[in-house]
Amino acid sequence: MTTVRNVFNSDHVTNYDKNAEKVTWLDPAIIFGMAYRFVEPGDLLLDIGIGTGLSSQLFYKAGLEIYGIDFSPKMLARCRSKQMAKDLKEHDLSITPYPFGADSMDHAVCTGVTHLFKDLAPIFQELGRILKPGGIFAFVVPDCRKGEPREIQVDARHSPGEKVTIFSYSGQRINTLLELYGFVRIFDLTFEASAIGHRTAQYKAYVVQKTKNN
Numbered sequence: 001m002t003t004v005r006n007v008f009n010s011d012h013v014t015n016y017d018k019n020a021e022k023v024t025w026l027d028p029a030i031i032f033g034m035a036y037r038f039v040e041p042g043d044l045l046l047d048i049g050i051g052t053g054l055s056s057q058l059f060y061k062a063g064l065e066i067y068g069i070d071f072s073p074k075m076l077a078r079c080r081s082k083q084m085a086k087d088l089k090e091h092d093l094s095i096t097p098y099p100f101g102a103d104s105m106d107h108a109v110c111t112g113v114t115h116l117f118k119d120l121a122p123i124f125q126e127l128g129r130i131l132k133p134g135g136i137f138a139f140v141v142p143d144c145r146k147g148e149p150r151e152i153q154v155d156a157r158h159s160p161g162e163k164v165t166i167f168s169y170s171g172q173r174i175n176t177l178l179e180l181y182g183f184v185r186i187f188d189l190t191f192e193a194s195a196i197g198h199r200t201a202q203y204k205a206y207v208v209q210k211t212k213n214n
């Protein structure tokens with residue numbers, strides 16, 4: 001059976017950056033453009049599901065210190081080879097607590113990850129603890145519009161004949177998480193795109209701010 005962990009420890013990793021380029025995957029550029037005004041050189045940025053580092057690369061260029069968390073040793077090895085991250089932790093995002101202290105990060109980003117999670121509560125719960133008040137979290141989710149199913153089965157590209165489930169998030173569902181874990185929405189942007197290996201769909205990029213400690 002194909003698992004997300006297997007996919008990101010397979011040959012998929014070898015061509016990951018090339019494939020992202022081939023499909024003109026813009027999520028990292030979108031969140032950077034939306035979050036840029038809130039960050040300063042020297043700020044600490046945690047990349048949730050950092051993979052090979054695509055979502056924090058532009059923040060690195062802008063002078064931020066990059067930290068990452070991911071459960072794939074292969075993706076982390078690729079990221080490490082770019083020598084842009086201060087520290088990378090191998091950890092499953094569905095398991096709390098994450099290996100970072102309270103109020104230890106200024107900001108966080110997450111792209112290409114949320115569609116793999118049925119429930120984003122562990123991520124929001126942990127960022128509610130790890131981010132300093134006033135910190136920004138910029139992320140992208142597949143958008144679930146009214147009447148659409150939030151779980152769909154797609155072909156597992158690396159295991160012919162097999163299917164994987166991917167998840168989408170309505171604005172209402174995101175609002176509930178923000179309220180529960182002490183964030184406010186600053187702004188969001190809806191766009192259509194083709195994520196790596198998946199169909200063209202509607203996505204939503206959010207910039208939210210941590211307001212208080214829970």
Ligand SMILES: C[S@@+](CC[C@H](N)C(=O)[O-])C[C@H]1O[C@@H](n2cnc3c(N)ncnc32)[C@H](O)[C@@H]1O
Pocket residue numbers: 004008028048049050051052053054055069070071072075091092093094110111112113116
């Ligand atoms: C499509 S890649 C996105 C990587 C990177 N954020 C980017 O924007 O290119 C998804 C990443 O999420 C990681 N991932 C998926 N599920 C995870 C989990 N439960 N815990 C930790 N990492 C996970 C994978 O290992 C992979 O590196």
